[in-house]
Amino acid sequence: MLGHRHSSLWHMILAPTVWAVHFCVVYGWTAVQCARAGGPDAARTGVLIATAVALMAIVVLGWKAWRQWDYLDDFDYVHDQPTTEHRREFLGHAGWLLAIVSAIGVGFNALPAVFIRSCL
Amino acid sequence: MSAARPGLLCAALLLSACSGEQSVLAPAGRDAEVLATLFWWMLGGAVVLWLLMNGLFFYVTRIRPQALSPRAAEALIIGGGIVFPTVVLAALLSFALSEMPKQREPGENLTVRITGESWWWRVDYLPEGSDTPIASANELRLPTGQRSELKLNASEVIHSFWIPALGGKTDMIPGRETRMSLEPTVPGDYRGQCAEFCGESHALMALAGVVMTPGDFAAWLEKEAAPAAIPTSAEALRGLAVFNAEGCGGCHAVRGTEAAGTVGPDLTHLGGRVTLAAGILPMERDALIRWIRDPEALKPGARMPGYDHLSDAELSALATYLEGLE
Ligand SMILES: [Cu+2]
Numbered sequence: 001m002l003g004h005r006h007s008s009l010w011h012m013i014l015a016p017t018v019w020a021v022h023f024c025v026v027y028g029w030t031a032v033q034c035a036r037a038g039g040p041d042a043a044r045t046g047v048l049i050a051t052a053v054a055l056m057a058i059v060v061l062g063w064k065a066w067r068q069w070d071y072l073d074d075f076d077y078v079h080d081q082p083t084t085e086h087r088r089e090f091l092g093h094a095g096w097l098l099a100i101v102s103a104i105g106v107g108f109n110a111l112p113a114v115f116i117r118s119c120l
Numbered sequence: 121m122s123a124a125r126p127g128l129l130c131a132a133l134l135l136s137a138c139s140g141e142q143s144v145l146a147p148a149g150r151d152a153e154v155l156a157t158l159f160w161w162m163l164g165g166a167v168v169l170w171l172l173m174n175g176l177f178f179y180v181t182r183i184r185p186q187a188l189s190p191r192a193a194e195a196l197i198i199g200g201g202i203v204f205p206t207v208v209l210a211a212l213l214s215f216a217l218s219e220m221p222k223q224r225e226p227g228e229n230l231t232v233r234i235t236g237e238s239w240w241w242r243v244d245y246l247p248e249g250s251d252t253p254i255a256s257a258n259e260l261r262l263p264t265g266q267r268s269e270l271k272l273n274a275s276e277v278i279h280s281f282w283i284p285a286l287g288g289k290t291d292m293i294p295g296r297e298t299r300m301s302l303e304p305t306v307p308g309d310y311r312g313q314c315a316e317f318c319g320e321s322h323a324l325m326a327l328a329g330v331v332m333t334p335g336d337f338a339a340w341l342e343k344e345a346a347p348a349a350i351p352t353s354a355e356a357l358r359g360l361a362v363f364n365a366e367g368c369g370g371c372h373a374v375r376g377t378e379a380a381g382t383v384g385p386d387l388t389h390l391g392g393r394v395t396l397a398a399g400i401l402p403m404e405r406d407a408l409i410r411w412i413r414d415p416e417a418l419k420p421g422a423r424m425p426g427y428d429h430l431s432d433a434e435l436s437a438l439a440t441y442l443e444g445l446e
Contacts, residue, residue, distance in 0.1 A: 104206055108213060115217035118224060 005068065006088040015061045015099040022054040022106050026113075034119035047113035054106045062099030068092030141311045144284045148306040148331060150267075151287030154219045161215075165208070223288065227269025227301040232260065234272055236279030236292040236314065238423055239321040240385055240398040245341060254345045255373065257385030258398045259328040260312070262286075263337035267303040280316035283329040289315045304331040309394060320421040326399025347376025348388045348445050359441025362434045366427060374445065384424060391446040397422075408439040 005011045026047050033043035069092030071077075079090035140146060147153040180188075188196070233253065235242040243260055244253035260283070262268050272281055274292035281300075282289035290300040312327035332340060351357050360377075363369065369379025375388040390396075393403055397419060401407035412435060415422040430438070 100202075108210070111210075111213055112217055115214070116221055118221065 005064070006084070006091065009091070012065075012091045012095040013098065015058050015065075015095065015102040018054050018057045018061070019102040019105045019109075022050055023109055025050050026109055030113075030119075040117055040119045043119065044113045044117065047110055051106060051110040051113075055103060058099050058103045058106065062096055062103070065092045065095030065099055069096055141309060142284055142313065146285060148308060148310060149286040149302055149304040151223050151302060152285055153305075154223065155288060158216065158219075162212075223301070225267060225301055227267045229266055229268070230263070231269040231271060232262075234260065234270060234281060234292070236272075236274040236277075236281070236318070236325075238276055238319060239314075239325045239419060239421070241325075241327050242275075242385070245344065247341060254341065255375070255386040256344060256389065258395065259330060259393045261330045261332060261337060261340060262302060262304050263332055263334045264304050264307055265334050267301050270300050270302060272298045272300065277318045278316050279314045279318045279325070281312065281327075282315040283310055283312035283327065285310040286329060286331070291316060307331045307333055307336075311399060313399075321419045324398065324400050324419045326395070328393065328395045328399055330394060343392070344389055348374045350376075351441055351444055353440070353444075355437050355440045356444050357441075358434075359437035359439070362430065362438050363441060366430070371424070387442065387445060389445055391443045403443075405436075405439045405443060408442055409435045412438060 003010060029046045029050065030043045033039060033046065038046075069089050071093075076089055077093075079086040079093065144152065144159065145156055147156045229248045231246040231248075233242075233244040233246065235244075241258050241260075243256045243258070245256065246253050270281070270290075272290055272292045273296075274294045276294060278294070279292040280289050281292055283302075286304050287300070287302045290298050292298060308331055310329035310331065312329050314322055314325035314327075316322075318325065351360050363374075363379070369377070369381055371381040371383035372385065372387045373380050373382060375386070379387075391403065395401065396403050396407050397411055397415070400419065401411060411418060412426075413428050413430070414426040415424045416426055427435070
């Protein structure tokens with residue numbers, strides 16, 4: 001569905017997608033737990049678990065993107081040719097950078113759950 | 121006048137805003153201290169960053185206007201553009217978040233329920249273990265050495281409760297109770313101000329914040345809980361008669377008398393407050409007379425009728441009576 005990794009834009013934005021889903025899950029989960037069931041501890045545990053899962057997914061995606069870029073192979077930094085190789089490297093390069101941003105975003109999202117133990 | 125004078129004057133004017141009864145930068149409570157600390161760190165950081173950025177700019181345009189090596193450029197972009205801001209933001213966020221639970225901690229011993237009304241504050245004290253609130257208005261007194269709980273409400277529109285010297289601000293929302301807690305440290309008189317636009321006299325909706333030592337506070341609260349002083353002088357008794365004849369008690373309560381209205385502020389211990397009409401006037405005879413004669417002139421839209429049909433003698437007697445309600 002997403003096309004091949006080496007030529008698909010969808011693969012490039014998978015890490016930010018994980019970040020976006022994590023964001024929604026964290027907000028939704030916290031709201032539900034604080035308004036109804038569980039309370040602060042359940043909210044916190046859920047957020048930390050969701051964060052661990054999201055970070056693992058982003059690490060895997062980042063690693064795949066890094067391999068796709070294969071920087072250490074040819075130290076190619078600019079990918080401006082209309083060739084299969086350049087397309088593959090460009091998508092890998094961009095995907096790798098997006099994975100880094102996504103990991104930072106997910107981490108910042110989870111920080112309140114680390115420090116705050118109440119629902120207020 | 122030398123050229124330096126206006127500059128000095130400006131600096132003095134600017135700095136004079138940093139101290140005083142309503143300043144975030146002159147904290148008198150734990151919560152405000154945290155906010156002031158955060159502010160100074162942010163300011164310091166911003167100044168350092170500004171100097172660094174402009175220094176760099178100066179360096180690359182004036183001192184060494186030539187291309188950087190790709191390695192150096194890359195180090196600058198990754199180091200200065202990704203690693204540095206991420207670390208700084210993470211540190212700031214962590215510090216701010218680590219301070220938040222303390223500010224949200226529940227109060228102990230004393231709960232005060234404050235309701236934002238149209239252009240004044242209803243203030244009810246609920247000491248630990250008592251179930252009848254002690255009604256007051258337009259003034260929040262708190263003891264040092266403990267964290268007091270504030271429960272915030274609003275009657276018609278949104279207001280926001282804020283005494284900058286004591287802590288942060290919290291919105292007051294009709295039909296929904298919000299809360300905060302304050303731990304004042306320095307006894308003194310402070311000033312709060314409604315911080316959410318709420319109508320024509322929003323700017324005239326202030327609040328006196330009085331911080332007292334625990335001993336003084338306990339004595340004050342005991343007095344505040346008692347019924348109103350019984351007027352003794354002939355003048356004050358005449359004032360009471362005017363008060364009753366004019367029907368002030370339909371809107372105002374004076375505990376211990378038949379006046380039991382709840383539309384306006386409780387006046388039981390009005391004379392003991394430091395300000396009049398939600399922080400806009402001093403608690404003095406002249407101000408009382410001016411207020412009763414024509415509230416509209418002092419506070420547009422005030423929900424109290426004017427009594428300009430009363431004679432000077434009647435107004436004066438009223439003022440004596442009200443001043444005596446300490
Ligand atoms: Cu207001």
